[in-house]
Amino acid sequence: MRSRSPLAAVVVLVAGCHSTAETAAGDPDGGSAGPDAGTMAPATGCALATTCGGSAVGTWEFQSACLPGGVSAYTEAQCPGSKWEDVQVSVSGTFTVAADGVLMVNRRAVGSGKLTLPKSCFLPDVVLDQAHCEDMAADVGGIGFHPSCTTDGARCTCTVDLTYNVVAKGSVDQAAGTARYEDNRPVKMCASASTLQLSPLSGEDSMAFLFGLTRK
Numbered sequence: 215m216r217s218r219s220p221l222a223a224v225v226v227l228v229a230g231c232h233s234t235a236e237t238a239a240g241d242p243d244g245g246s247a248g249p250d251a252g253t254m255a256p257a258t259g260c261a262l263a264t265t266c267g268g269s270a271v272g273t274w275e276f277q278s279a280c281l282p283g284g285v286s287a288y289t290e291a292q293c294p295g296s297k298w299e300d301v302q303v304s305v306s307g308t309f310t311v312a313a314d315g316v317l318m319v320n321r322r323a324v325g326s327g328k329l330t331l332p333k334s335c336f337l338p339d340v341v342l343d344q345a346h347c348e349d350m351a352a353d354v355g356g357i358g359f360h361p362s363c364t365t366d367g368a369r370c371t372c373t374v375d376l377t378y379n380v381v382a383k384g385s386v387d388q389a390a391g392t393a394r395y396e397d398n399r400p401v402k403m404c405a406s407a408s409t410l411q412l413s414p415l416s417g418e419d420s421m422a423f424l425f426g427l428t429r430k
């Protein structure tokens with residue numbers, strides 16, 4: 215194992231952090247928002263949904279995801295100077311809730327992002343080279359992601375493949391408005407007639423992102 219800092223892996227932070235409607239300009243409405251801006255999800259937006267109380271039973275399609283505050287805010291907290299840019303990921307798949315509460319999730323995120331890591335992220339005796347950069351970037355991106363890095367000796371510049379698949383079975387507690395599937399962590403469901411938002415329970419996971427779905 216190479217020398218690494220305790221940077222947190224950001225599998226769920228990065229995968230799906232932009233809408234499927236994103237344009238080449240980096241903004242889903244064609245504007246000039248920065249590459250790390252919160253995505254305006256077509257289903258429920260980047261803010262917590264307030265119109266809840268609908269039934270979650272049925273099949274929903276993933277449309278978007280949003281990390282309020284952007285991805286770099288969290289990597290920066292772990293390693294000052296680290297930065298994500300040009301994160302472009304589309305999210306698709308289904309979230310199916312049966313009447314008996316059985317849940318099936320099939321979600322796929324496809325995309326890439328540019329990750330810059332300064333030398334201060336590494337132990338002092340590490341000499342930056344491609345292998346060390348890619349090792350660290352893989353830690354940040356998460357297991358299964360494939361970074362390709364270059365270095366000028368002072369920083370690593372990496373392109374990270376953010377393709378990420380989730381196929382899971384879980385359960386839904388309709389009375390509580392929660393679902394459990396990936397890692398058995400509970401998420402809050404907010405359903406209306408045509409939209410569903412999945413968000414972390416208050417105080418449970420401040421670094422998770424919001425999924426927006428529409429009824430199929």
